[in-house]
Amino acid sequence: DIQMTQFPSTLSASVGDRVTITCRASQSISSWLAWYQQKPGKAPKLLIYKASGLESGVPSRFSGSGSGTEFTLTISSLQPDDFASYYCQQYNTYPYTFGQGTKLEIK
Amino acid sequence: QVQLVQSGSELKKPGASVKVSCKASGYTFTSYAMNWVRQAPGQGLEWMGWINTNTGKPTYAQGFTGRFVFSLDTSVSTAYLQISSLKAEDTAVYFCARRGSTSMDVWGEGTTVTVSS
Numbered sequence: 001d002i003q004m005t006q007f008p009s010t011l012s013a014s015v016g017d018r019v020t021i022t023c024r025a026s027q028s029i030s031s032w033l034a035w036y037q038q039k040p041g042k043a044p045k046l047l048i049y050k051a052s053g054l055e056s057g058v059p060s061r062f063s064g065s066g067s068g069t070e071f072t073l074t075i076s077s078l079q080p081d082d083f084a085s086y087y088c089q090q091y092n093t094y095p096y097t098f099g100q101g102t103k104l105e106i107k
Numbered sequence: 108q109v110q111l112v113q114s115g116s117e118l119k120k121p122g123a124s125v126k127v128s129c130k131a132s133g134y135t136f137t138s139y140a141m142n143w144v145r146q147a148p149g150q151g152l153e154w155m156g157w158i159n160t161n162t163g164k165p166t167y168a169q170g171f172t173g174r175f176v177f178s179l180d181t182s183v184s185t186a187y188l189q190i191s192s193l194k195a196e197d198t199a200v201y202f203c204a205r206r207g208s209t210s211m212d213v214w215g216e217g218t219t220v221t222v223s224s
Binding site for chain 1 (some may be wrong): 210
């Protein structure tokens with residue numbers, strides 16, 4: 001199975017900050033990577049697909065980059081609504097696997 | 108609008124079975140695969156597998172074979188997850204999620220299954 005290592009596991013930041021979350025795959029997954037946002041008690045929400053594609057309706061302050069084994073999710077200017085957990089997921093090879101998640105907290 | 112509506116919370120005793128439903132609306136059910144994802148309390152997301160809504164063929168991730176069964180009723184645009192011989196460690200929220208052209212683009216709200224004596 002492809003292992004997805006996501007870091008940091010927790011990130012403290014302030015409104016207006018630029019933050020980056022990294023996800024590393026144990027082998028190449030080309031660009032078959034998605035990022036999801038999850039708030040407590042809610043279902044995950046797709047933000048980014050195919051490493052850098054912005055899902056419809058997602059604010060442009062979210063961006064994704066990378067290919068192969070190294071990927072990043074960047075939020076350019078944090079808004080209050082962005083404090084949540086974030087997960088990467090590879091969908092290159094079965095079984096699809098998620099990173100362990102990053103909890104973005106208010107500093 | 109496109110949505111997946113899941114069945115309500117379940118409280119089951121160890122050894123019992125549970126069947127979670129996921130009803131799709133707003134799109135052609137058989138045009139998109141359906142995935143299942145588990146989230147244990149306080150933990151991350153775990154992909155369980157998927158079912159081809161055209162053929163009904165399921166694919167299970169390791170760790171979800173044997174007691175877990177994905178099924179469909181295309182006449183009512185509904186996918187099902189059945190878990191038998193429930194154990195305490197099956198306590199989790201179970202999500203269905205449509206695999207669209209981008210990735211898992213539409214999710215159900217989740218069904219909490221609690222296994223306790």
